[in-house]
Amino acid sequence: TDLAAFIARLPKAELHMHIEGSLEPELMFALAKRNQVAIPYDSVEAVRAAYSFSNLQDFLDIYYQGADVLRTEEDFRDLASAYFDRAAADNVAHAEIFFDPQTHTDRGIGFDIVMRGLTAGMDDAHARYGITSRLILCFLRHLDEEAAFATLRMAEPWLHRIEAVGLDSSEMGHPPEKFARVFEAAAALGLKRVAHAGEEGPPDYVRQALDVLKIDRLDHGNRSLEDPSLVARLAREQMTLTVCPLSNLKLCVVGDMADHPIDRMLAEGLRVTINSDDPAYFGGYVNDNFQAAAEARGLGREALLTLARNSFLGAFLPQEEIAAHL
Numbered sequence: 001t002d003l004a005a006f007i008a009r010l011p012k013a014e015l016h017m018h019i020e021g022s023l024e025p026e027l028m029f030a031l032a033k034r035n036q037v038a039i040p041y042d043s044v045e046a047v048r049a050a051y052s053f054s055n056l057q058d059f060l061d062i063y064y065q066g067a068d069v070l071r072t073e074e075d076f077r078d079l080a081s082a083y084f085d086r087a088a089a090d091n092v093a094h095a096e097i098f099f100d101p102q103t104h105t106d107r108g109i110g111f112d113i114v115m116r117g118l119t120a121g122m123d124d125a126h127a128r129y130g131i132t133s134r135l136i137l138c139f140l141r142h143l144d145e146e147a148a149f150a151t152l153r154m155a156e157p158w159l160h161r162i163e164a165v166g167l168d169s170s171e172m173g174h175p176p177e178k179f180a181r182v183f184e185a186a187a188a189l190g191l192k193r194v195a196h197a198g199e200e201g202p203p204d205y206v207r208q209a210l211d212v213l214k215i216d217r218l219d220h221g222n223r224s225l226e227d228p229s230l231v232a233r234l235a236r237e238q239m240t241l242t243v244c245p246l247s248n249l250k251l252c253v254v255g256d257m258a259d260h261p262i263d264r265m266l267a268e269g270l271r272v273t274i275n276s277d278d279p280a281y282f283g284g285y286v287n288d289n290f291q292a293a294a295e296a297r298g299l300g301r302e303a304l305l306t307l308a309r310n311s312f313l314g315a316f317l318p319q320e321e322i323a324a325h326l
């Protein structure tokens, strides 16, 4: 249709995408074979059939298991390259990619293996497609502060290739303040800061992310809408929210796409963006997320253009590079 063509042609930045969540079942099978790793599925169809979740934790259990096929530098490079092929097809000009080093180092895969593979894929994508990208190192919030500090120490030789730190995994019971000192140390190393907050957690977790972690960008943030004074603050500060419509549907953050608050967020003056989160698990890449939200909420070209412009305004790029995309 007309709108689908408009979405496809819009240049966009993707600001919320977990690289381990872009592992498609076909690549999972290929890597399982290459590395002789057993997986608990006998077909690509069986893998897809297992992707039925009713909350964040159900998803995370399957997602961490899928990542077990990632073993070598080549695996991480292939994973990143597969994502960038899809991103290029969706007219993504810039991507800021989350990775979860603890998911790998806790299995005995070296931090350097992960970094060498992912950065090789990023450099290939720049050469092939002109896509620029950055890495955001996420701490797993269900693990403790000391484990996060150990991960930050492993990152120190790689700071020239890491733009920011983030916080992901199980939100409930793991408030942002648990990582206050880690984020303070990351800031002292010159890293920007983001955090998942208000996906399942309450508005108070969003306030903690702002006030204690001093975040530069808010991942999800949906439940901020329950607190009018918080919404007013996010709008006043022009905080970028990285919203993920298909993720919200699959993880039951919204009951139906028809109830997604994306247009309400725009109407409140929030700087919202649309992103794919874990595209291999949630049923689509960034254009699919634009399309699903646009159809369900009747977004027109003006709203879609605002969402795409917001993605560049919220990017961790120098002002002149941002201006060149607007």
Ligand code: ES4
Binding pocket: 018, 021, 056, 063, 168, 169, 170, 196, 199, 247, 277, 278
């Ligand atoms: C995630 Cl959707 C989501 N939330 C929290 N942590 C995550 N890790 C990967 N996807």
Ligand code: ZN
Binding pocket: 016, 018, 168, 196, 219, 277
């Ligand atoms: Zn996420």
